[in-house]
Amino acid sequence: HKRVAHNGSEHGFLTDNRIYPNDGAALVVMVNADFGNAPADIADEVEHLVLGTPTPVKRDPRRPRPNIDPAVRPQDVVLARQLLDQLTSDSLDRRLLGSDAKAYFSPTVLADYRDTLARLGAPSSFERLQNADFGGEQASIYRLMWKNDWLVAIMRREPDGLVTSFKIYAPS
Numbered sequence: 277h278k279r280v281a282h283n284g285s286e287h288g289f290l291t292d293n294r295i296y297p298n299d300g301a302a303l304v305v306m307v308n309a310d311f312g313n314a315p316a317d318i319a320d321e322v323e324h325l326v327l328g329t330p331t332p333v334k335r336d337p338r339r340p341r342p343n344i345d346p347a348v349r350p351q352d353v354v355l356a357r358q359l360l361d362q363l364t365s366d367s368l369d370r371r372l373l374g375s376d377a378k379a380y381f382s383p384t385v386l387a388d389y390r391d392t393l394a395r396l397g398a399p400s401s402f403e404r405l406q407n408a409d410f411g412g413e414q415a416s417i418y419r420l421m422w423k424n425d426w427l428v429a430i431m432r433r434e435p436d437g438l439v440t441s442f443k444i445y446a447p448s
Contacts, residue, residue, distance in 0.1 A: 277327050283315060285408070292319045299327065352416045353404050356431045359442050360402070360420070364393040374438035389444070396422050413440060420444070 281294045292315035294303045303322055305315040313335060320332035355372070362368045366386060370378055401421035408415045418429040432441040 277323075277329060279323075290315045292316050294319055294323070296327065301327070349407065349414070349416070352407075352414070352431065352433070353402075353418075355433075355439070356404070356416060356418055356429060356442070357402055359431065359439065360393070360399075360429065360444070363389040363442075363444075366390040372439055374434055374440045377439050377441055380441070393444070396425060 277296050278298045279294055279296055281292070283290070283292045285291065288308060290307050290309050292303075292305045296302065303319055303326075305318045305322070307314045307318070317332065317335070320329075323329045324331055359368070359372070363386070368381055368386060370381075373381065399420040399422055402418060403421075404416055404418050406417040408417075412435055414433045414435075416431050418431070420427045420429060426447070427444050428447055429442065429444045431439060434440055
């Protein structure tokens with residue numbers, strides 16, 4: 277099946293658009309997320325069910341991944357780890373944050389992060405998986421690994437360096 281495809285993203289959503297010109301069909305998947313392979317995974321499965329393509333390969337989220345060049349914005353990795361450590365110890369330096377992030381990190385949110393992260397202890401691995409530029413805002417995606425758990429963190433920064441968003445998610 278001939279396929280023409282394009283994916284995309286913006287704050288809070290990811291997409292995968294596939295057109296099958298020889299089959300007279302199209303497939304669009306949109307998900308509310310900032311990270312992950314959900315749109316491609318869903319599109320692969322629908323493609324398999326509808327068009328009879330081979331069964332999609334299941335991805336292991338804990339698999340080794342080629343990390344991006346550590347020379348690209350190394351300060352982002354340092355800052356993201358610093359934010360993680362501060363959220364774990366309830367000592368967030370608000371001078372690092374833009375107005376949106378300052379508003380998000382209320383005392384209730386900070387307590388929730390502290391209580392959740394402190395139970396896990398220090399991650400055995402903290403690696404940057406991806407960088408992206410969203411209209412001048414820099415986004416970095418990180419994988420945080422523990423022996424039996426893993427989380428994803430996304431940090432967004434304005435050109436002035438202030439953090440506009442730092443969120444940690446449990447992948448589904």
